[in-house]
Amino acid sequence: MILELKNISKSFSGVQVLHDINMEVKLGEVHVLLGENGAGKSTIIKIITGAYEKDVGELIWKGLPIEVTKPSDSIDAGIGTIYQELNLIPELSIMENIFLGHEKKTGSKISLLDRTTMKKEAKVLMERLGQNVNPDELVQNLGVGQQQLVEIAKALSLNCELIIMDEPTSSLSEREAEQLLLTIERLREQGMTIIYISHRLEEIKRISDRITILRDGHKIKTVETKSTSIDEMISLMVGRSLDNKFPKIDFKKGKEILSVKNLKLTEDSPQINFTAYQGEILGISGLVGAGRTELARAIFGADPIVSGEVYIEKEKQNIRHPIDAIKAGLAFITEDRKEEGLFLDQSLIFNKTIAMLNKVKKNGLIHPKSQRKVADKYVKDLSIRPNNVNLLTRYLSGGNQQKVVIAKWLFTDARVFIFDEPTRGIDVGAKVEVYNLMNYLIENGAGVIVISSELPEILGISDRILVMSEGKITADLSRNEADQEVIMKAATGG
Amino acid sequence: MKEQTEIIEQGNVEEKKKAKYDFKYIANKFGALFGLIILSITLAILSPSFLKIDNLMNIARQSSINALLSIGMLLPILTAGIDLSVGSILAFSIVVTGVVTVMWGMPPVLGIFVCLLVGALAGLLNGLLLTKLRLPHPFISTLGTMNVFRGLALIITGATPIFGFAYVINFTGQANVGFIPVSFILVIVISIIFHIFLTRTATGRYIYAIGGNKEAARLSGIPVDRVLIKVYTLSGLMAGLGGLVLIGRTNAASPIAGLTYELDAIAAVIIGGASFFGGVGTVWGTLIGAMIIAVLRNGLNLLGTSTDIQTVVIGTVIILAVYVDVLRRRSKN
Amino acid sequence: MKEQTEIIEQGNVEEKKKAKYDFKYIANKFGALFGLIILSITLAILSPSFLKIDNLMNIARQSSINALLSIGMLLPILTAGIDLSVGSILAFSIVVTGVVTVMWGMPPVLGIFVCLLVGALAGLLNGLLLTKLRLPHPFISTLGTMNVFRGLALIITGATPIFGFAYVINFTGQANVGFIPVSFILVIVISIIFHIFLTRTATGRYIYAIGGNKEAARLSGIPVDRVLIKVYTLSGLMAGLGGLVLIGRTNAASPIAGLTYELDAIAAVIIGGASFFGGVGTVWGTLIGAMIIAVLRNGLNLLGTSTDIQTVVIGTVIILAVYVDVLRRRSKN
Amino acid sequence: GSSSITNSSNEGNEKKSTEETKADNLKIGVVLMTLSSEYWKIHMAGAQDAAKELGVEIEILGPAEETLYEQQVKMVEDLISTKVNGLVVTPSLPEAMLPALQKAHDANIPVVLVDANVNEFEDRVSFIGTENYEAASKGGEYISDQLNDGDKVLIVRGQMGAKVHDERTEGFQAALESKNIEFIVQDAQSDRVKAVNIVENVLTADPDIKVVFATSDEMALGSFKGLENKDSTHIPLIGFDGTPDGLQAVVDGQMLANIAQDPYRMGYLGVESAVKAIKGESVEKRIDSGAQVYTKDNVEQRIQEIEGYLNN
């Protein structure tokens, strides 16, 4: 037994989110925490690492009680953590971020930083994760996926005995996720203990030894992975079974709704052409850094373009700014909820209505009652928890934050929705709700484009799939043509 | 910081919940008052003159200029910016008003308009500099214009104050309704308008959005630049309005009026619970912040405290006022 | 902002990349110099005295106090904070030094030590207030102590300047080595030390990390509070050191010394390319920012510009200096 | 002061003082331009000594800087609230003080103006002081002999727009009007270091400056350092204020002359006149407290006087 949690409870502002949690992590196992969004997984992690202080309970580390009051306590004890939200310093380099807090120093008296050694080690660490990068590159220049890998490298560099990973694969594409899973398996072989959180049930099945299931802050039970099917996992965490993970309605291809012609993002980037139709869900797949986000941002007017045209319902649009895009009927659900999506210090109501305040006005003024009404509706539709629309979004769990971002854009009455990694961090149950929402949108004649790095998702929900590689569209596949292999081949450049 | 907005948001919470958390709710809603109340009680004990109507009206009158400037300053701070030029804009507005009314003989009523207009235009310039030049932070544009407007005020007047304003212009800063200073009534009216503006209009909510997360605001289709220009224009307008009150109070327009007023205004906003990082703050908090400063200065004068000791006490109270707020919020959790 | 740090980081980039981007690399590396160079050329054309060695040494001497304060100020700003109290700390340090050496007769060498120690302790107080009271932003703690230390300086001296310092104390601010002012040499040495400190030590990088993302820094096990305390202590120390130079420049310790110096220091840091939002900024940029301010003041004096126009010009140049930098960076992309 | 008119509001005040206060329980409020400079500390000493000798209570206020004229207004208002029996005010922007003074008058509080007059306020008990303008022109007259037609003179002054420094600058210039002097006026904002910088810079561009005049001793002492740094201590330097350090600089030959008003006397007379007015005694409407140019010849005596003031 490397770590034991005894009678851990925690509440925030009078609301109890963990109820008397007891749990044991065996030396050398991969132990998964599983539960719906807001079940309390991240909170348990943060209590173990000292990011939060527990109200009551006890932590036993290698047989001895341990007092963890601040993050450095857990780091010193030998626990490395990758938090759900990225915790990197954008202004610092990859190397500096990896060694932040445990820098290598030259032996001399004034102990300057040993940049050469750190750089070498950083490079090696990143290579182990399949990334050939310049360790001096600033983190702010990396995509979310690469940043996540830097986080992982940072935890690995600690030489710790227990690594905690809170949804590390949620922002990774299949290939990077695979790299990570291999790394985890290798670490386990070397005797490392790992606590792992994910909403991707297949990977849980593959790498874990045991699973502790949480529901609403209560521990339901701990099970052996070997003897548990995915359906069982679902019914344990949701409290009911889920018959269809990818509800799909019949595809009736309608009019052309969005068309991109000869779009060039930079002088020397390739031209991009594609069209989306009413009544279909158009998936865009690709590896991390393939340029999907850049494409979406360019269409949405968030970044300048060099040349090219965007048509909505065959009408040429002049989009220079997100305002133009919204006017033209576009919605863009960004992938980085914290940096680009949410107003963390504002309530759910605020976040929900900010992009379309005209709809909640009465006599020229914002009408709090109507605001509240629409917020309540979406809280119910997307099962956002807790269902307090006045709570600051900062205090929502990661998955629930993601739902708030989606809710914001659903409210804008757009005709074309571009979802960039929409189900990142969302639990299986809620995913189905998001897919149903997409179905609802196409039923009502909207265009839906989904960028996703999760292959099963892309395959499960799309009617047509574009694959991108190095800024180019390398494949345009119908639902029937597409499978994992074809996509991976196109994604790696043909 | 964070908790406060939460509370504000909870303004619309269901009745039964409100009842349950009743005491807490009120204690927190009026939390920024805590410091002010403690301070007032202390001063009332120390000085018999403090609670007299006469003196309370002094405070009302004396707080008004800073209150107006602070309400203006709240806007830039909500957007995670700052406006260092308000003191200079105030001076610039009033000397221009002096020139056009006293020296050129423009009708006084128009003079009022000029004072506000000059303030607003000066603020507009701040906004344009910030957004069109894409300056990294308004500290620069407003530090620059703080010097520019001060210099212009000196040049226009040849560094000489202007006197002899008409009663119409002096009215706001000088007159009373009953025993209540017009300037204080003005502050209340402006506060209500700004409160509605910030909480109930799209632009108002955009201000919070920009301060909370500028990139998210942009991607949500908020016209960030246009809102910022409005913000600095309004801040300038409030400086002009503060100037109008100052003319009335002193019957003069001096080119060195308003020196260091920006510090008092910023202090009021921050004491009132706004965050330097933007997105958090209220008109009422700001108003209370301005009152704390005014009450403190008044009280120390009543007690006859010498300047050097006053300086030390004011410094200490600024810290304590914010600390009381920190404690209150911490105890809440 | 971001680009600048990037450039510094690229100091270690592979040779072939460096070669390819050679011109750009140099243009950017020395980019913050652009404004300074343009300004200097303009002044050299306008005033024949500007480029005289004699005058250049004037500038070296005159920039030194602000340069020291600015280097100190860079630290809080890097952590997304601010230190408004540096001017007051400077005054407080020098009057204490005056009291202990001139009035109590302490050996002058110890006096130097006292001056620095008082500065550092005052800064330490700022750091402790910020971290232990968990104040939301150092604007509050340092606005408070700005008043407190000024008040204390006045109380200690009864508002009377102290003069008659020993040569040892005056040395730093007064003496030359050859024709180069000791104070300028001091600035260079301090710059090098701070550059190494900020770029090559763990604490230095933590300062950037805290400014970049405080929560991430905390979760990485960085002792955030301890680093912040160091930051404000160092800022105070530099104010003390600036005070030492000031004593030498004026042969006196006045309790009203250093009024508004914080604004000049902040301006230098920001003109030098640091970001108010933390995490971005360099010692060299700051130094150039301080030089721009000093050159400007010197040039306007040489030209005999009248004060009101000077004020306008200074304001305009502050904006332009930053704008030039904005343009340079934009053209880079 | 030529005319000696009895204060018009005397009778009213007399009634009030007999009704509400005993003569030995009087409280005088004094509002100075600032309390954070040596000049005003001397002024304060005068006021305190007068209060002690006359057995009245005294409350002295002043803003942190001379430029904060609105705060002075607040201080007068606040003192009215505390029901002082008399007020002594040194307005830094005189006209701005008018509404507050009117308020004092309406509350039957006699007001003595010191150092700077408020012309429009007819109800003042008295104005005590020397106009800064006249004092400064005395300094100009003093140096006039040493200047030739067309010479350059540097004036290092305090904050532009601050009345005290405006008047000192203008007075000095006016006295030299006939000489066709080229004046270089620079604002050092009463900061010693800025004065050093300005003198260094101006002398670099114009080494043929013939005289330096600083509108306060703080800046004059800084100017001397500037002269010293430019090896130009031969250039005559004139200070203003007559602070102990400034006078000592005259003794040491650092300054040629120091123009001094008599802040101690002003402070003393201010309180004394206020008390007289409260008691219904007659006070001259205009009292000239004198101004003097101190040079090596007469400075020693003045230093002794000042020491006497400050040490009792």
Ligand SMILES: Nc1ncnc2c1ncn2[C@@H]1O[C@H](COP(=O)(O)OP(=O)(O)OP(=O)(O)O)[C@@H](O)[C@H]1O
């Ligand atoms: N700082 C906080 N203040 C208030 N409530 C909080 C805070 N942090 C978390 N919560 C609440 O605690 C509950 C559990 O959150 P937690 O982040 O642990 O969920 P999770 O299981 O990790 O969910 P997800 O799968 O969405 O990441 C949620 O209801 C959340 O709103």
Ligand SMILES: Nc1ncnc2c1ncn2[C@@H]1O[C@H](COP(=O)(O)OP(=O)(O)OP(=O)(O)O)[C@@H](O)[C@H]1O
């Ligand atoms: N701000 C930036 N500055 C520089 N390069 C960037 C920036 N953002 C992304 N990139 C790079 O641009 C390329 C395309 O990134 P983009 O984010 O569009 O890819 P993606 O397919 O959406 O993958 P991801 O899953 O990482 O979001 C990548 O190589 C990425 O590293």
Ligand SMILES: [Mg+2]
């Ligand atoms: Mg979580």
Ligand SMILES: [Mg+2]
């Ligand atoms: Mg992406």
